[in-house]
Amino acid sequence: METRVRSVTKAVLWQVIGLLGMTAVGLLVTGSVSAAGGMALMNAAIGFAMYLAYERLWQRIQWGRSAR
Template sequence: METRARSIVKAIVWNLIGLLIMCLVGYVATGSLTVGGAMALVNAGIGLTTYVIYERVWAQVSWGRHA
């Protein structure tokens, strides 16, 4: 089982990668760094929250683990 801290660090790193990609996609799609950045921040906030919840739920599932 993972610690809560490990799940959170993994989620933050993953979301930083996603933030950079989404900012680039938003900029390309809109031509505005401000709008692209705002889209990226909203996406990162939602993604971080749902990823942490997802990881913690799966940490409680014993299916597929070997003793």
């Protein structure tokens, strides 16, 4: 089983990568750094919560695990 600290660390790192990508897309679409940053921050907050909940849910599901 994965610890909560590991789950949170993975989620934070994934969101940093997503934040950078979303900022770049937002900048290309809007041409505005502030609008792109706002879009990226909203996306990161929603994505972080969803990813963390998703990972924790899968930790409770035994299907597909091997008993090594």
